[in-house]
Amino acid sequence: MELVYKGKTKDVYKLDGGNVLLKFKDDVTGEDGVFDPGANTVGLTIEGAGQAGLRMTKFFFEKLTEKGIPTHYVDADIDAVTMTVRSATVFGKGLEVICRYRAVGSFLRRYGxxxxxxxPxxxxxxxxxxxxxxxxxxINKDALAQLGILTDEEFGTLEALTKQISGVVKEELAAKGLELYDIKLEFGRDSETGSIMLIDEISGGNMRVYKDGVYSAPMDLEKIVVA
Incomplete structure (x- = not known):
């Protein structure tokens, strides 16, 4: 396998045949040893976090596939802590799309x-x-268009998919007595077809979830969701 990119929480390898392999790590984002899905630095390492994240990602990607929602998911190997995905190109140098159901994190810091x-x-x-x-x-829609990162039409697709995917995750969590406060997603263009699809992962590492008003840590969340 050819190493393409070493990320904060995953390493990316190119496979023969055009697909890509993601190797999940035990590193999670945060600051000063405290987990934060919105942070842009690795804050701590939690043993088993990579496997827990992959289990949840597999669970949610398969739910989305059942509903006909486009993703890059092909299959996952829990023991090897790897996921095979379709090759994708990102928008510009990469975008993150957050869907917020409650005012917390950076939203609260900016608009407090x-x-x-x-x-709510x-x-x-x-x-x-x-x-x-x-x-x-x-960044807003107009800036994305003027900088040539995303067209207005693509932004509309991105926004609609984000709400649809987040809604699926929210419903699945609610069935377990959990409440989704916010979730961070990533999208790209399918390298073969050019169509927009969900990429990266859906795990406790990129969402804030609470149970009866108490925050659920990523490792605890995985045990509840993928029981």
Whole structure:
């Protein structure tokens, strides 16, 4: 296998035949030893986090596939902590799309003068540029179009898919007595067809989830969801 990219939480390898292999790590994002799905640095290492993240990702990607929602998922090997996916190209140098159901995290830090912590939000979709040096700045539809990163039509597709996917995750978690506060997703273009699809992962490492008002850590979340 050819190593293509060493990421914060996953390494990416090119496979013969055009597919890609993702190797999940035990590193999670955060600051000062505290997990934060919105952070752009590795904050800590949790033994078993990679396998837990892969289990949840497999669970949710297969749910999305059943519903006909386009993703890059092909299959997963839990023991090897790897996932085979379709090759994709990212928008620009990479975008993150956040769907927010409650005011927490960076949303609260920016707009705290106008809202209270935990205030309900109506599936608010926010796009940020993946840029560690500039702390992943938010960007709107007009700027994305003018910078040639995403057309208005593609933005509409991205927003609709984000709400649809987040809604599926929210419903699955609610069935387990859990509440989704926010979730971070990534999208790309299928390298063969050019169509937009969900890429990366869906795990406790890229969402905030609470049970009866108490935060559920990624490892605890995986045990509840994939029981």
């Amino acid at each position: 003068a106008y809202c209270e912590e935990g205030q 939000l109506d599936a608010f979709v926010e796009v940020t540029i993946k840029d560690d040096d500039r702390l992943d700045p938010p």
